[in-house]
Amino acid sequence: MSHTAPDTSLLVNLPSAAPVQFFDLKAQQKLIRPALEQRWITILDHGRYIGGPEVDECETALADLTGAGDAVAVGSGTQALVMPLLAMGIGTGDAVFIPGFTYNATANAVLLAGAFPVIVDIDPHTFNMCPADLARKIDEVKAKGDLIARCVMPVDLYGLPADYKAIQAVADMHDLRVIADGAQAFGGKDNGDWVGNIAEITAISFYPTKTLAGYGDGGAILVRDAEFADRLRSIRWHGTGDNRKESIRVGINGRCDSIQCAVVAEKLGIFAEERARRIAAASLYNARLEGLIDHQVALDGQESAYGLYTVRVRNRDAVRAALAEAAIPSGIYYDMAIHQMPAFAHCAAAGSLPHCEKAAEESLSLPMHPYLSEAQIHKVCDTLIAAHNA
Numbered sequence: 001m002s003h004t005a006p007d008t009s010l011l012v013n014l015p016s017a018a019p020v021q022f023f024d025l026k027a028q029q030k031l032i033r034p035a036l037e038q039r040w041i042t043i044l045d046h047g048r049y050i051g052g053p054e055v056d057e058c059e060t061a062l063a064d065l066t067g068a069g070d071a072v073a074v075g076s077g078t079q080a081l082v083m084p085l086l087a088m089g090i091g092t093g094d095a096v097f098i099p100g101f102t103y104n105a106t107a108n109a110v111l112l113a114g115a116f117p118v119i120v121d122i123d124p125h126t127f128n129m130c131p132a133d134l135a136r137k138i139d140e141v142k143a144k145g146d147l148i149a150r151c152v153m154p155v156d157l158y159g160l161p162a163d164y165k166a167i168q169a170v171a172d173m174h175d176l177r178v179i180a181d182g183a184q185a186f187g188g189k190d191n192g193d194w195v196g197n198i199a200e201i202t203a204i205s206f207y208p209t210k211t212l213a214g215y216g217d218g219g220a221i222l223v224r225d226a227e228f229a230d231r232l233r234s235i236r237w238h239g240t241g242d243n244r245k246e247s248i249r250v251g252i253n254g255r256c257d258s259i260q261c262a263v264v265a266e267k268l269g270i271f272a273e274e275r276a277r278r279i280a281a282a283s284l285y286n287a288r289l290e291g292l293i294d295h296q297v298a299l300d301g302q303e304s305a306y307g308l309y310t311v312r313v314r315n316r317d318a319v320r321a322a323l324a325e326a327a328i329p330s331g332i333y334y335d336m337a338i339h340q341m342p343a344f345a346h347c348a349a350a351g352s353l354p355h356c357e358k359a360a361e362e363s364l365s366l367p368m369h370p371y372l373s374e375a376q377i378h379k380v381c382d383t384l385i386a387a388h389n390a
């Protein structure tokens with residue numbers, strides 16, 4: 001487990017009465033608005049709302065920054081999960097292993113592809129897929145014999161990369177593919193490798209509150225293999241070949257439009273600074289809460305993208321009420337594990353994933369964005385610690 005010493009010099013200065021925001025898209029927009037307005041004009045002038053030059057610009061910038069071989073911009077993070085499954089021919093009768101504590105999109109993507117999500121418990125400290133439980137669940141599927149184990153889909157929850165070293169070792173032993181659900185984690189790293197270049201295939205989301213986001217829906221698939229990227233580009237245009245008319249495979253409308261790609265390309269220009277500020281904010285949270293309040297911890301060599309900063313509290317309702325009383329917003333991601341939702345209840349029995357169920361009872365996310373001040377973080381921590389101990 002690693003901790004960086006807080007570098008509060010990176011945090012913004014704000015008047016002491018400035019309200020604490022959970023996310024702060026307005027502060028970010030102020031910085032890039034003139035450049036975005038210029039980009040709107042360019043798009044209105046060239047008129048290529050789909051497939052404009054901004055798509056290539058965004059894809060190239062994503063691949064360059066992460067070191068991934070290629071990036072394919074798509075219509076959402078959910079599409080970025082479904083499309084690699086289609087490209088691998090994973091569907092009916094196939095098992096895809098997912099963690100049971102994630103956004104519903106992970107499970108939906110597997111079911112939409114026609115495959116079955118086998119739900120794996122999480123590690124209580126990282127909140128991410130437990131590699132030992134993954135190995136157990138693969139053995140169970142193989143012993144039962146009604147599904148074919150094909151793929152693991154770990155989630156980088158709250159921005160923290162999953163334990164890919166251990167997961168890849170298990171996957172390799174059973175000849176399974178790995179698709180990373182990095183929707184929350186653009187900017188995360190593992191031993192210097194960016195999310196997008198840790199697993200062979202990574203899905204990211206540009207939903208507006210993500211660490212790298214558009215002003216609408218969008219996402220991207222980061223891949224190592226150029227031939228696989230070509231297949232994804234065909235699938236995102238209804239499975240067509242180069243003429244964009246004749247379907248040579250089954251596909252969908254999986255395109256990301258020029259406007260969303262332009263927003264993401266522009267935001268990449270300030271991404272390094274925003275990433276550093278999120279890490280500085282999280283380091284101060286870590287320093288204040290260490291030994292007092294349990295929080296998500298990174299494994300050695302990992303850096304979270306800090307899409308969310310999440311703690312565990314047993315008296316969550318009381319803590320939330322105290323924070324709200326002090327005008328501090330908080331969020332719950334998530335108050336139900338996957339198998340506790342009606343749509344996925346057939347995937348695992350109630351009580352069978354104890355760490356997921358406990359996380360759903362205790363997880364609480366605190367304000368996290370690049371425009372938090374030192375005073376605001378101290379205020380959140382003071383209020384949280386007092387309420388936790390009350």
Ligand SMILES: Cc1ncc(COP(=O)(O)O)c(C=O)c1O
Pocket residue numbers: 076077078079102103105106155181183184205206207217218219
């Ligand atoms: C873990 C995870 N996977 C997938 C998605 C789906 O992304 P999108 O909303 O862009 O479809 C999200 C979005 O919140 C997510 O958090």
